[in-house]
Amino acid sequence: MQKTPILLIDDQKENVLTLESLLANPDLHIVRAESGDEALSRILEYPFALILIDVQMPGMEKYEIAEQLRSRSQSSSVPLLFITAARLDREHMFKGYELGVVDYIFKPLEPQILTRKVTLFLELHRQRQQLSEKTRELDAKILELEVLYKEFEERNAELERLSSLDGLTGLFNRRYFDDNLVKEWKQAVRNNTELSLLIVDIDYFKNYNDYYGHLAGDDCLRKVAQSLYEALMRPSDIIARYGGEEFTAILPNTGSGGAARVARRMMESVAQLAIEHQASPVADTVTVSIGAASSFSDGKLSATSLLGRADKALYEAKKNGRNCFRMTAAKA
Structure with a gap:
């Protein structure tokens, strides 16, 4: 002592x-x-x-x-x-x-x-x-707790990020899309700005899976997802896997003209992949059909209505032979 x-x-x-x-x-x-x-x-x-x-x-x-x-x-x-x-x-x-x-x-x-x-x-x-x-020990404990809390926040943020991603494609998932569509819609209403939405569907993807197998189908989904992401024009644009072979893109502050340009870029980007698709009736490579909707809302419409219009436009694109896009414009 x-x-x-x-x-x-x-x-x-x-x-x-x-x-x-x-x-x-x-x-x-x-x-x-x-x-x-x-x-x-x-x-x-x-x-x-x-x-x-x-x-x-x-x-x-x-x-x-x-x-x-x-x-x-x-x-x-x-x-x-x-x-x-x-x-x-x-x-x-x-x-x-x-x-x-x-x-x-x-x-x-x-x-x-x-x-x-x-x-x-x-x-x-x-x-x-x-x-x-005891004060030094307490300070050390507080510092340790601060470090642990920071690690917890970082891990929590990482878990939150991972929970918002689609495991196969790495794009945002359906839950993230649903949440952000509502947020972007409310933001557009507050700012009185336009908002556009795209729904992208891989043409005859079931035929692709049946013909090439599910592993090849997963690889196809990943490649198409990446090409769609690269076709976006601004950091504020959001693209997500909506389910199966469908993808959705939210385009803030974008009218019908801008939405059409993004849709064309997406179609061209997928075409450049030149993924063989012998089971497709419309082309010998993988193609996509796109439904687009644009809304300039004063709050009378809703995010759901915009999604419904984009889905209706996608139906029209498929009805008109696929490998194309169709646009519907909505004005409040």
Whole structure:
């Protein structure tokens, strides 16, 4: 166990020896200083629990010693005890208290009074140390909790992100699309702006699966999904897998003209993949049909109505031979 250091500031060796004998304790490490200057150097060497000062010392006046010790960061919070041979008047005692002296011990020394007072301040020192250690432990725990909370938030955000993605294609899933269609619709109503929606269907995909197998079908879905994503024109555009071989795209601040351009880009992008489709009646490569709807709403329509119009347009595209797109425009 580490000994607790205390500082005795006295220029009379016999006084120091007397104090050392009275304070003899295997748990204490008593350090001597014969002058104020020496005391100021000692505080740089030890984390003292208590400082006892003989006020009759020459050289540096007793109050100046206390003031100097209080001004140093190493000893600013260390209790100071004055040892004096005479009873001080109230003025001098209060001056000492103002400078940080916590108590006075009068000569001739009463061993019990001395040891009881010193023991009291040493116990306070131990309690401060324990409190400081507990505070450090608490700070470490708080820091650990902050790190864990940050990791939790990051993992939660990642789980949230993964929960919004389609596992096969990596696009957003149906739930994400449904939530964001409502959000974008409300935003369009608030800002009085246009909103367009595309529904994309891979032509005769069931035939493709039957002819090439489901593994090839999954690979086809991934490639088409990527090409549709790359055909989008702005970061704010959203594309999702709606289900099976259908995909949907939300185009904020986009009218019918912009929606038509995106639809053409999608068809061209899929065509450039040149995925063989011998089971398709419309082409020897994979193609898509697209239904598009655009709405400039004042709040009288709904997101559901826009989706219904896009679905109706897709039906018209399929009815007209597939491998094409059809547009319906709605105005409130």
